[in-house]
Amino acid sequence: MPARVRPRRDFQQLEHRRKQAGRLFAAGKMILAAIARQLRVSRQSVSRWYTEWRSGGVRALNAAGRAGRKPRLDPRQLRKVEQALRQGARANGFDTDLWTLPRVALVMERVSGVHYHPGHVWKILGAMDWTLQRPAKQARERDPEKVKLWINERWPAVKKNARRQKAWIFFQDESGVSQRPSIRRTWAPKGETPVLIHAFNWSKMSICAAIGYRWDGRRSRLFFQTREGSYNTESLIAFLDDLKRHLRHEKAILVWDGLPAHKSRAMQEYLLRQRGWLTVERLPGYAPDLNPIETMWGNIKGKELANRCAQDLVELDTAVHGGMSRVKRSRTLPFSFLKHAGLSF
Numbered sequence: 001m002p003a004r005v006r007p008r009r010d011f012q013q014l015e016h017r018r019k020q021a022g023r024l025f026a027a028g029k030m031i032l033a034a035i036a037r038q039l040r041v042s043r044q045s046v047s048r049w050y051t052e053w054r055s056g057g058v059r060a061l062n063a064a065g066r067a068g069r070k071p072r073l074d075p076r077q078l079r080k081v082e083q084a085l086r087q088g089a090r091a092n093g094f095d096t097d098l099w100t101l102p103r104v105a106l107v108m109e110r111v112s113g114v115h116y117h118p119g120h121v122w123k124i125l126g127a128m129d130w131t132l133q134r135p136a137k138q139a140r141e142r143d144p145e146k147v148k149l150w151i152n153e154r155w156p157a158v159k160k161n162a163r164r165q166k167a168w169i170f171f172q173d174e175s176g177v178s179q180r181p182s183i184r185r186t187w188a189p190k191g192e193t194p195v196l197i198h199a200f201n202w203s204k205m206s207i208c209a210a211i212g213y214r215w216d217g218r219r220s221r222l223f224f225q226t227r228e229g230s231y232n233t234e235s236l237i238a239f240l241d242d243l244k245r246h247l248r249h250e251k252a253i254l255v256w257d258g259l260p261a262h263k264s265r266a267m268q269e270y271l272l273r274q275r276g277w278l279t280v281e282r283l284p285g286y287a288p289d290l291n292p293i294e295t296m297w298g299n300i301k302g303k304e305l306a307n308r309c310a311q312d313l314v315e316l317d318t319a320v321h322g323g324m325s326r327v328k329r330s331r332t333l334p335f336s337f338l339k340h341a342g343l344s345f
Contacts, residue, residue, distance in 0.1 A: 022061035142286035162215040167251035173293040184306040217345025220334035292337035
């Protein structure tokens with residue numbers, strides 16, 4: 001039967017308690033049950049440590065090493081297994097980049113010659129600090145070098161320009177929500193899967209938002225609008241006009257993506273007329289994760305809109321306004337969205 005593999009942190013805690021026990025013995029404390037309660041270990045462990053202490057003193061406990069059966073995978077083999085796993089499932093001969101316990105067990109045996117039942121493999125993965133995760137998606141057209149360049153060079157230049165002009169930095173984006181619920185996990189009795197009842201002929205609503213950061217990174221602001229249907233060049237220009245009125249002649253740097261409406265001829269002509277207060281910085285293509293508003297959408301859809309089966313767009317609009325108001329009131333959320341995008345002041 002495969003040996004149980006403890007996470008590394010468990011062994012570190014156990015070794016620390018062994019050393020504490022040795023110091024307690026040396027100080028003359030010999031009530032083993034009391035020591036077991038104090039160190040939160042079993043009475044049997046303390047008894048074994050006391051026997052070792054009597055034969056070798058504190059030094060014997062300090063150098064005791066790992067307790068329990070010797071693992072079947074030594075550290076060198078474990079490193080080789082992790083190196084193989086880090087190459088990805090496809091690099092190891094599978095047709096998809098999906099690590100399942102049987103696949104890991106097969107690679108483990110191939111690399112180290114040690115066979116583990118798939119039901120025990122998760123313990124090995126835990127010892128390597130691997131966890132079960134849901135993969136993120138990324139467009140094939142994305143250029144990692146351009147993204148890296150934007151973070152390391154363009155973003156510092158944007159901040160420097162904002163400080164020079166005392167301008168706000170606004171990230172802008174649009175999103176859509178509908179009467180169909182944004183499904184999130186919820187607790188329920190075992191075997192009784194919850195059912196969300198929503199309209200078959202559902203309606204959609206669009207949101208346009210701009211989250212801003214002052215040039216010194218000490219304040220944030222949030223502006224948004226909702227409307228039925230989708231945003232186009234005309235409605236985006238109206239949104240920017242409203243933003244201008246709210247800013248009251250303060251300058252702004254607008255950071256947004258390459259949406260066709262952002263690059264249309266009418267939009268370019270409009271932006272030329274706004275050069276006195278507004279400059280535009282484009283994000284690299286296929287990199288929505290660089291926009292903190294993307295994280296804000298997820299935050300609101302995971303709270304106010306989570307599992308909400310709205311009766312109509314009025315209820316949906318009210319929920320969106322509630323989520324936006326919550327973000328507005330927070331001093332930390334807007335900056336956490338920025339940090340999640342890999343950006344900071």
